[in-house]
Amino acid sequence: MLNSRGLPLQNDSDAAAVARVLAGDTAAYTALVTKYKTQYARFAARMLGNREDAEEALQDAFVRAFRSLAKCDDPARFGSWLFRILANRCRTSGARRGRREKTFVRDEIALLDASEDHPEERAAWREEIQLALAQLDDDQREAFLLKHVEEMGYEEMSELTGVGVSALKMRVKRACERLRVLLQEANGV
Amino acid sequence: MVSEHEHDPFIEEIAGELRRPVRFDSTFESRVMASLDPSVVPLPVERKASTPWILRPRPFYVSPLAGLAVAAGLVAIITMSVMRTVPDTQLAANDPAPIVLPGNSTIIPVAAVPTVYAEPFTFIDSTARSVAVVGSFNGWDSTKNVLTRSADGVWSTTIMLAPGRYEYQLMVDGKLIADPTAQQTAESEFGAANSVLIVTPR
Amino acid sequence: MRYFARALVFGIALLGATASAQSADPRLGKLDAKTRLAVEAIIDSARATNLPTAPLIDKALEGVAKKATSQRIITAVRDFAVQLGEARRVLGATSTEGELIGGAQAIRAGIPVQQLERLRRARPGVQIAVALTVVSDLVAREVPIDTAVSVIAELVRVAATDDQLLGVRADIETDILGGRPPALATATRGDAMERTIAAAVPPNGAGPQGTLPSPSGTNRSGDAGAGLKPPAQAVGTVVKPPVQRKRP
Numbered sequence: 001m002l003n004s005r006g007l008p009l010q011n012d013s014d015a016a017a018v019a020r021v022l023a024g025d026t027a028a029y030t031a032l033v034t035k036y037k038t039q040y041a042r043f044a045a046r047m048l049g050n051r052e053d054a055e056e057a058l059q060d061a062f063v064r065a066f067r068s069l070a071k072c073d074d075p076a077r078f079g080s081w082l083f084r085i086l087a088n089r090c091r092t093s094g095a096r097r098g099r100r101e102k103t104f105v106r107d108e109i110a111l112l113d114a115s116e117d118h119p120e121e122r123a124a125w126r127e128e129i130q131l132a133l134a135q136l137d138d139d140q141r142e143a144f145l146l147k148h149v150e151e152m153g154y155e156e157m158s159e160l161t162g163v164g165v166s167a168l169k170m171r172v173k174r175a176c177e178r179l180r181v182l183l184q185e186a187n188g189v
Numbered sequence: 190m191v192s193e194h195e196h197d198p199f200i201e202e203i204a205g206e207l208r209r210p211v212r213f214d215s216t217f218e219s220r221v222m223a224s225l226d227p228s229v230v231p232l233p234v235e236r237k238a239s240t241p242w243i244l245r246p247r248p249f250y251v252s253p254l255a256g257l258a259v260a261a262g263l264v265a266i267i268t269m270s271v272m273r274t275v276p277d278t279q280l281a282a283n284d285p286a287p288i289v290l291p292g293n294s295t296i297i298p299v300a301a302v303p304t305v306y307a308e309p310f311t312f313i314d315s316t317a318r319s320v321a322v323v324g325s326f327n328g329w330d331s332t333k334n335v336l337t338r339s340a341d342g343v344w345s346t347t348i349m350l351a352p353g354r355y356e357y358q359l360m361v362d363g364k365l366i367a368d369p370t371a372q373q374t375a376e377s378e379f380g381a382a383n384s385v386l387i388v389t390p391r
Numbered sequence: 392m393r394y395f396a397r398a399l400v401f402g403i404a405l406l407g408a409t410a411s412a413q414s415a416d417p418r419l420g421k422l423d424a425k426t427r428l429a430v431e432a433i434i435d436s437a438r439a440t441n442l443p444t445a446p447l448i449d450k451a452l453e454g455v456a457k458k459a460t461s462q463r464i465i466t467a468v469r470d471f472a473v474q475l476g477e478a479r480r481v482l483g484a485t486s487t488e489g490e491l492i493g494g495a496q497a498i499r500a501g502i503p504v505q506q507l508e509r510l511r512r513a514r515p516g517v518q519i520a521v522a523l524t525v526v527s528d529l530v531a532r533e534v535p536i537d538t539a540v541s542v543i544a545e546l547v548r549v550a551a552t553d554d555q556l557l558g559v560r561a562d563i564e565t566d567i568l569g570g571r572p573p574a575l576a577t578a579t580r581g582d583a584m585e586r587t588i589a590a591a592v593p594p595n596g597a598g599p600q601g602t603l604p605s606p607s608g609t610n611r612s613g614d615a616g617a618g619l620k621p622p623a624q625a626v627g628t629v630v631k632p633p634v635q636r637k638r639p
Contacts, residue, residue, distance in 0.1 A: 025224075026225060027222075029222065030218055030222055033217075033218050033221050033222065034218055037213060037217055037218065037221075040305070041211045041212065041213050042208075042209075042210060042211040045211040046207050046211075050234075051211075052215075054211075055213050055214070055217065058217075059211070059217070059220060059221050059224065062221045062224075063221065063224045063225060065226050071427070073465075073469070074462075074465075093576075098191045103394060110346060117276065125206065126206050126476065128201055128207075128208050129207065133207070138505070145207070148201075148203075148204035148207075149204050149208050158378070159466055159475045161472045162473065162474065163498070163499060163500075163501050164376040164378075164500055165376065166376050166500070166531055167376075167500050167501030167530070168501070169500070170501065170530075171501060176197065176200050178198070179203060180199060180200075183199075183203065187609070211492060299451075312607075323456055325446075325449040325453070327456065328418050328448075328449070328451040328452045329449070329453050329457075330452075330455035330456075331456070340418070340516060353489055353520075354489060354492065354493065354520065354524055356453075365456070372557075372560075372561055372564070373524070373560070374528075374531070375496060375527070375528075376499070376531070377453070377457075377501070378450075378454075378463070378466070378467035378471075379454055379457040379463065380457060380459075380460045380468065383453075385524070385528075386545050387521060387553070387557060389521070389552075389553045389554050389557070391554075391603060
């Protein structure tokens, strides 16, 4: 069942797939991978800023989820459980990268986006957006992406992240303020 | 309290760009599946083997008297273990040591009890029919701490509380509301924020 | 079946009933069977790792009182257990239940664990349950996390009592409601309280009545400086500018 236009939080077919995997049908896991790869690729890519790290983080999250599948309390909510693993993995990935300069080559930005057809100005603008996003704190970036990109409601975000609604609203607000400053500066506003 | 930038065109433009789909390599799934160690099964498959020997029933024979003796012993063990969980006047390991007086009589101090403080709760509403406090100090039970109404519509009660932090709400005519006099609030996973009371030693 | 076998079965049944009675809180009977099973499993796990279980039971009962759905109750109790565990990891295994609850609250409020570590390190041996609660409250009022933690950690370091911390919180709230920027209100009131505490301790380090200073580790209201509100003229006197530090 979808509770928002964003990430699903409860799904009976997920429960069925998880049950089959736990019964020994490892191949049934492919369906979950295919489904959530599509849904979470964007989030991972926006969080980490480059496709290579995003693929690595999502692959790692799937593997961890598989190994701990028996600990998933509610298989119908596999998606949100997997998301928590992914979000933690993205944070770890971010910390490991540390102060490594986050430079984005235009080709990288092009690879991130599926569309083949984008004018130069659009590509430059997207690069600036990704650079600005990278300058946010992990908490703020995550909250901003969940709210404005994945279009979740705050209650769902709270259930997904375990953080209170007020704190999430604060993070989104600060993220928006910071992005505005960074992107308006970049455009000489 | 916090503006949400819900309809901010600038933010919407940024978000619109970020919403563009991202596609990974088509070999992603196969790489994930290849990473799964086939020898690591998430959960052991339920064994359908024959019943282990230790679970198979076996008959054995004992005289009735021996059976009674064993049963009595079991009951004694159970009774003693239950009694140990019930507070009694015997000293526990951390209680103060007995004080021996001249003449070898002994005063056994009562086990230390935490100091409690009288915390007042008041609510002003002359039209309310019932008011209670529910919170972490009474299991959120609306029957435990009911306020009484004075002639001028002031509801009040006093609860004895040990030092600590408590979250609570007022139940007014069956509806939960925050305490208007509470200094602090705490967000709740169940919707509206709880009022917070911190009792400090004095 | 022989008499002995019957007695053995009866005895084992009694033992089992006693054991389960000791581990299950009867108040959880207010939950429906499925929810109760899930919640008790979480509580059992918490107990097995020596986390306090009373707060988890309270959380479930809160959900019942607020007529929350089964899933919401289970999620809330589980999240709380995770946050308690995280709080213990950060604050230390010897933390009190109050500190763990305060730490869990802070984590839920979005305060990074590194900031909780700062509070713990501010004055080793001192209980920081109230400090954690005050920081969470300030952050909820839009005081930047770094400012809130810096100010409160400093007050903990100079042995502010719990009453003093609560008093500072109340004054900051008043200032914010009066229109002062949260960061400025916090820095101002924090500085004022520090000066109050410093002024209450004579140069030789002895207490007001010539007694020895309070040992570290006590937050009793009887400590030096306890109960003293910052002098009215403290607000508006020369204050340091708010700390401008990058948020973690």
